[in-house]
Amino acid sequence: MDIHISLAGPGDRASRIYRQLLDAILDGRLRSGERLPPSRELARRLDVARNTVTVAYERLTAEGLVVARVGAGTFVTDEPVARARPRPAPAGGVRPRALWASAGPTPVAARQPAYDFRLGTPDTGLFPLGTWRRLVAGELRASTVRHGYRAPDGHPDLRAAIARYAGLARSVRARADDVIVTHGAQQALDLIGRIMIEPGDRVAVEEPGYPPARRLFHSLGAEVVPVPVDDEGLDVGALPGDARLVYVTPSHQLPLGTPMSPARRAALLDWVADRDAVIVEDDYDTEFRFSARTLDPLQALDRTGKVVYVGTFSKTLLPMLRLGFLVAPASLRHALLAAKQLTDWHGDHTNQAALARFIDSGELSRHIRRATRVYAERRALIDTALRDDFAEWLVPVPSTAGLHLCARLRPNAPVELATVVERAADHGVAVEELAAYHAGDRRQAGLILGYGAIETERVPAGLRLLARCFPAGTGKRTVDVGSPVRVRDLPCAGRRRREDRRDGPAAAISDLGPGGGSTTAPA
Template sequence: MDVHVRIEGRGDRADRIYRQLRDAIRDGRLRRGERLPATRDLAAQLAVSRTTVTVAYERLTAEGYLAARVGAGTYVAASPAGPRRSEARDARTAARPAAVWRSIRDPLWTEPRPIAYDFSVGMPDPALFPIEQWRRLVAGELRGGILRSAHYADPSGLKRLREALARHLGVARSVDATADDILIASGAQQAFDLVGRVLIEPGDVVAVEDPGYPPVRQLFETLGARVVPVPVDEQGIRVDLLPRDARLVYVTPSHQFPTGAVLSLDRRTALLAWASANDAVILEDDYDSEYRFADRPLDPLQSLDREGRVVYVGTFSKTMLPALRLGFLVAPPSLMPALRSAKRLTDWHNDYLTQAAMARFVDSGGFARHVRQATKAYGARQRRIVEQVGALLGDRMHVVPSVAGLHVCVVPVEGSGAFDADRVVDDAAASGVAVQSLGLFTVARPAAEGLLLGFGSIAPDDVPDGLRLLARAIARSAHAQPG
């Protein structure tokens, strides 16, 4: 491998080569088993004598950092012996983020670990992903289509995909759109970012649901907005409590996150009228309502909008996989030029291969079939959870009615005694059960009490045992409360 070594300045060049290679091994830049350049090659690269490099290599070999293999070359023999360079630099860095970023707390990503009973929210079951179909679609594009895309593309996204989406959304969700109204994004979160960049100026008021989706609230805060949490009830967001000066209102009307409530038709009508009266824009997040288990869905706000005030956002993260990083937005024509420019300035466009494969999948009817099959599987899991919550937790917890999505919310039965969600979550985790507290998504204090039970990552047969362990954690929490 190529190794960058600096030898400028005065002094012993062999010593400088030795020290830089030693430091690279100690901080992990050069890893055990990696082959170093031959002494002749490194000497030519540095314009020094071969003897100079040989002296450095021999010293490193004598100290155990390198090992020479006859006829094979020189290899790194040691593991890192000191702090990694990135860790050492942390103490002497002078760069600081803008003030707003210092208040954003986001745990570092870690490799997912197996959990015995995983009720985490927001994750589809990877076992349901149509891997064979997807492999054939991607292979087909690799054989020919990708060769036509060796240039920068339309920031709005591949036209074939936007056309396929317009047809699918019109049939499946009653969304009124053409390909020109659609922009492809890297997941829903980028779609929210693009909308925020186009609409929000520092100091603007943005209303969000409470409880609600924290990454959206945090995103708008970083864009300089004054974010106002608005309570939700069993009919969705309280329109009567919206701030009159809100520039943007973020809602999840089809399956409120995290409670699962559906925004009633009266509330939808009231919200649209409020937006008209206050010259506001509504950001409609339809993140997982492709999965419906009962009732005919209410029309989305976008299809009820007659003034062009709704931006509709969807994602393939729940119906396919989050790893695809594929989402979309449907916006009024007045916003599309600015949104296209924002997308171009952010990352120009999504990759051609994923878009082209998804376009074929949607157009062929494969996506609709996949959603139907997945809905059947998730519906069985949801029914199992509702049934088992009633059987195992019925005296303490009840399920908030929900007819869509990949999770349900359970809240304490009135008069059932003390309930400490955080204690329950920690206790359950010690037993191999992953659940999340409703309070984690709540801004107002005291936080709403309850738990979220996702069913995208747990097999139906594991639900009873997982809920049995959760019931014990809830019982222990109640006994632990001061009397």
Template sequence: MDLHVNLDDRRDLAGQIYRGLRAQVLDGRLRQGERLPPSRELARRLGVSRNTVGVAYEWLAAEGLLVGHVRTGSFVQAPPRPRQTRQRPGAREGKARTRALWSQLPEPSLQGPHAPFDFRVGVPDGALFPFETWRRLVARQLRASALTAAYGEPAGHPALREAVARHVGVSRGVRAEAADVFVTQGAQQALDLVGRVLLEPGARVAVEEPGYPPARLLFQSQGARVSPIPVDAEGIDVRALPDDTRLVYVTPSHQFPLGTVMSTARRQALLEWARRRDAWVIEDDYDSEFRFGGRPLETLQAMDTTGRVLYIGSFSKVMLPALRLGFLVAPPSLHRELRVARWVTDGHGPHATQAALARFIDEGLLARHIRKMRREYEARHRRLTEGLTLRFGDRVHVAPSVAGLHLCALLTRGSVALERALCERARERGVNVEGLSGYYAGRATQAGWVLGYGAVSVKGIDEGLRHLRDCLTHLDATTRKDDPSRDVTPRRSTPR
């Protein structure tokens, strides 16, 4: 262990060492049972005599903070204590000044312990992941012969770029070569790179409403003016796009969170709009691997003839979010700028993980894994859809959805206040569920739930919906009791 002990001057050296180590023990930096360096070694590091360190150790032992064992060394003997926040010198003098934007953005809502009935959105089933196979592939890349001391390519591991180009070409019809692929740490980093390259401060970005909050918040953090654009049954309303929009972010294959699919006519209209306005389109192909019915429409990227579309994908749902693996398919006109942007931000991603994923794809293991997950998630999607219809009847409308890891249930009667009360009461009963209103940038025009089924079993779906129905029944009764004359305004049962 490397210990830092501050020696202000050459007087009372043993006392300074004693007080420095004592402070670290008492405030919890040195914990019970930790081994201190031998006196000879610490003396050499501090540039003092061994006897000086020995005296400091003896004082700590006399105070009961240190115990020495022959041949094994000296160990911290202090009982466990709650660690206290230390006040740094000068910390009282003023508050750090940061960009005002960062105090306005919400703090990240980290996923806590799993609830008994976990309908969180965007969480895959980790039990389905082939850990043994993945461990073997990663171990192969961690051998000395596979690693290098040099820094990696900012655009990603060459083998993985090749593999991704083939994968999206075969599975989604994306037209891409290896040079078009940039490997990222998730879709969020891909969005960050695009924003860094394309957006000047104050540029306008259009996002779907309701839509994916992390994308909207990211563009806001980059100084863009973000405009939420309504989504209807065919996708984003192209007619509502401001003329000065520089970038449009859409999820056409499985709109997040409503689950609708952008029609061919709307896709063509968006591409034509981008061509006329000299704008760019980000196509986030969210959850496209898990399609349970219907014919998949051609991607915007494949339809694009003018090089205006940037295609984004992620392996977080088909594998694990913790691996932080995603990709961006970009037109040649942006290759240089994106490569430089990646280089100046974090350089490159982890070599071994990317190389292992390349083998995972090339050996057909990814395709096999996706087929297995698709069967399981289709069963959960069907059970959730049937359960909502059976238990809630006309109180909810299940938004049409044939893909992904979640679906949206819209309240046909009730308000956003009722939605939020339902979510809060459900959590008290062990049901983790998210409200639709949280996905609006502005005032929510529809209330409901967004229900993920990646982290809940088929059996758990039935039980969780029963609890959710009980919560709704209770709140309905409470509302009638508190205000029998209250008029609950019916809401449209289909997305705008």
């Protein structure tokens, strides 16, 4: 390993070399067993006599910090390991903008909870890793890595595959040229905000809603205005008339889970039609549907070019892949591409090409069908428990898609949910409060239970532990949380089994073969 050594400073040259090697050993930059550069080579690099380096090495050897092995070289011993202390960065110094002075990244748990009901995390164990490894390996060829920088909009094959997939699976109106590949949905939101928001512009977000989106728009200088959400979705009548951007999750409202009604969709599109504003439609997890009824996305209903559609593969595949996309009106495309190139130029074309093949071969559709069946069973267990075992405390919010369920606290229920969540965490049960998704002071009380990250067989035990964290009540519990739920007993399970048996041309849309798309049919 190359070692940077400066000969500037007090003392003779041998002493300067000795002190810098000593510091590197004691602060852990040179670890036990690592080899120092040969004395002749280091002397040549520093343009000093070899004897100068030899003197420094001999001092380190005498102190037991390094050992010389005949014919092999000079190595750091085990002696310094116990004394190693990483060198701290300088304290104080320059300060960030006031907005960021007290900010920090959202903590990532060091260990996965024993019973993980957190929102938005898919089951990574369902991911077809062997298939993915084969597809990625097939893209790592000399001919594919010779190219230099790529275009910011993403791999052309993936853009074409996404256009077909989104068109068939979600009714999105898109050509390959309308698609920009991003590092997940969050980068898509950042790009849209960069090209649309001037400092002081007003941005409307759902209340309750997705906190990272709210914080992102605020960081870009926007005045973020929370707009209430009811059982039909965003209250369009409460939108500020001068909003420059409206962020919504109409297919599966985050966190409540309710879809935006057709009337509200029409009202929102009417509201934006004659304004210099944009609607950002975040469709983050509706591949997993548990009802035959679907609604067209806002993007498909838009006739004025005012909707940007955002999608992600973090929920269907793996969050670590950091792959998402946006479909933008033609009037915004050039600005978005300029912002994308300025911020990160382009993404990983190897993974993008592999995903294109994953989609076009029908693997994505098959994976979604398999995962939907698994999630349906977990969802049914949680829904049954909420309606029966938790009925004295919670009221489930109707939902037909996604990876989580929400339940509001019953009026006048003598429960402090923050205490419940804390007790649950002490028992290894991770669950989230609905209040954490509010920006204003008027917060709904409730719990959000995700079912993507917890294994099906662990759901009943996790729910039993969660129930014990509530105060004892007088309500009669009618169903044991551990009662088995069979997939064939779920709504539309028979239809899913029939779809799984289909093959050939008749299954083109469902199986997403070449040129196909993923099905939105229920599990």
